[in-house]
Amino acid sequence: MDQADSIAGEQKRIEDDFALLEDTRDKYEFIIELGKELKPMPDEQKIAANLVRGCQSQVWMTAELDPASGRLALRADSDAIISKGLVALVLRLYDKRLPAEILANPPDVFEAIGLGRLITPGRSNGLYAMVNRVRQFAEGFGQAAKA
């Protein structure tokens, strides 16, 4: 697979984006910008069934399998801007990817950009839960594709 169109390639691009940001506050301000830019989910999809469990803020996520390409189409939103920015990064990594590719590529980029401590299970931002939810979708649709 072409490096430019792979999760690894996207991880590299995110790393490059963050390379210019020196202190943690700049990084957060960038994440806030990403949060503001993320296209909101329609209200009718912001329902309990789409909530990601394990986030202190409300984070909603949906996934559909595009039958033609076999790729997952992900959408997400949050009522907190920082969580929304973080989920925007998660979407940059995993949206429109094959389930097998998602499962083969853990989100190492957060460690690389110095935000590794955000992705532990006890953190209230829910990044860990968001990534887990994407992986559950990938597992579910991966199984369905095989069956």
Add this chain to the structure above:
Amino acid sequence: MVDRPEAAFDVAAIRAQFPALRQQINGRPLVYLDSGASTQKPQAVIDAHARFYEHDYANIHRGVYELSQRATAAHDEARRKLTRFINAASWREVIFTRNATESINLVAQSFLRPRLQPGDEILVTEMEHHANIVPWQLIGAATGARLVAAPVTLEGILDLDAFAERINARTRLIAFPWISNVLGTINPVDRLIELAKDRGIPVLVDAAQAVQHLPVDVQGLGADFIAFSGHKMYGPSGVGVLWGKLEHLEAMPPYQGGGDMIEHVTFEATTWNEVPFKFEAGTPDIAGIVALGHAVDWIESVGIQAIARHEASLLATATRDLSQIEGLEIIGRAPDKASVLTFKLGDIHPQDVATMLDLEGIAIRTGHHCAMPLHAKFGLSGSARASLGVYNDESDIAALSLALRRVARTFAG
């Protein structure tokens, strides 16, 4: 209650006794504004805890040897200190638990549950911490009794008339917080207890947010039970207290079975130890209990009245400063408040507020603060809460105020 009436209060000297406060977070001096969740510990308490393990540690009770007797004496001494601290009539009325939550569960299971019939009621308030809701719901589900909540006004004050109206012939217990952990409201405990006593209904006061902020005299109070935690009163985590009237405690069955709570055991039948040991099954957190005794000494050395005055003045400053921030709304505007300042900042999610404050070394709490029904009442899914301790000063409030203005700018547009 020992209090030096005109104790000179020097916040810098007090702050210097808390080693955890002498650190930088994200390159800034720590501003700790989460004492409502748990307080930091003074050096005297930390040292007492360590010293006990270094010199006096052994299991308590029934030890013939010197070390066990020393440990037992230290443990007994802690109970005497707690007895004095809340002015209990007897040390037998002071039961050590893990925390206020366990104290309330003990009363629910051991005192109230056997008294409940289907259709009976337990009266609480809308400003309850979950610890003063769920234990009653559990026994309600088991017995067919019902939990009733007295309303709180939008200012954050208990509606006394509505409270009184909800007391009826089926009310079996009344429970309320002395101070609300979200609103900071100091409830009129004397009046509430009087309303209950007029009808002969037992009362439990959740004093988890009270004992560290104001003088407590259980004999004057007239409640039947009070519950509080050590970790919110400058003591260690893992130790709490249930105070109950001796007549109740003696009549109640044990809460948990095990060592220490028995008098005589055979496989056919067991008899119980006397109060308070009947309720203290198994080896307790001995070092934690001893250190809690030292936390009491420490509070008394500063003076609870002096602490109350300092915190009240700081809360007034904080309320005034934060009210001037555009878009900031304070939740809980009772005239009688202590230590707690809960707010929302425009439409900014409380979690975003707290995350940005953390970058500046400021620790506040966000979420529902274990009071989801209260947040639902105010139409909120969560809020941000700054809460004060004895070591906070004007510079903490200034840092908070400045940082909140910066957060408002960051999220604008």
